[in-house]
Amino acid sequence: MSTRVALLYAFSLFSAAMLGLAGGAVWMVVSMYLRHSAPWLALPIGGLLALTIRTCVRPAGTGAALLAAAATLLAALYVNVLIAGVLIAGNMGLGLIEAMRTAGVGMLWQLARMALSPADFAWTGLGMLVAAWLAWWRRRRG
Structure with a gap:
C-alpha cells in the first residue's frame, strides 16, 4: 500500500470521526430542546452520516458502510457523554x-x-x- 493510499484511509477515518462527533452534538441540541433523551434520533442521524460519508468521504461500498456505522456509534456515545456533562453543569451551576x-x-x-437503557x-x-x-447501497444504472 502506498503512502498516498494510507493517508487517504487515515483522512477518511478522521473525517468520519469528526462527522460522528458533529452528529452527536446536533443530537444533543435536539435532545436538550425536547428535554428528554431521544434515542430514536439514531435513525436520521445515521442516515445523514451515511449520505455525507458516501458523498464526501468514500464512494458507496463496504468502506463507506463501515465508516458510517462507526460514525453513528460514535455519535450515540458522544451524545450520552454530552448529556451527562450538561446534567452535571446544570446541577453544579458550572x-x-x-x-x-x-x-x-x-x-x-x-x-x-448508567443512563443507557436497552x-x-x-x-x-x-x-x-x-x-x-x-452508505453501501449503490443505485443501479441501466
Whole structure:
C-alpha cells in the first residue's frame, strides 16, 4: 500500500470521526430542546452520516458502510457523554466545558453508561444498520 493510499484511509477515518462527533452534538441540541433523551434520533442521524460519508468521504461500498456505522456509534456515545456533562453543569451551576473538565472522562463515561437503557442500544443498532445500508447501497444504472 502506498503512502498516498494510507493517508487517504487515515483522512477518511478522521473525517468520519469528526462527522460522528458533529452528529452527536446536533443530537444533543435536539435532545436538550425536547428535554428528554431521544434515542430514536439514531435513525436520521445515521442516515445523514451515511449520505455525507458516501458523498464526501468514500464512494458507496463496504468502506463507506463501515465508516458510517462507526460514525453513528460514535455519535450515540458522544451524545450520552454530552448529556451527562450538561446534567452535571446544570446541577453544579458550572459552564459545560468547566463541568466536563472537572468531572473528567471517566466520570462522564460512567454516568453516560448508567443512563443507557436497552432501548438506547436497540435504536443505536438500528441507526448503525440504516447508516451501513445507505452508505453501501449503490443505485443501479441501466
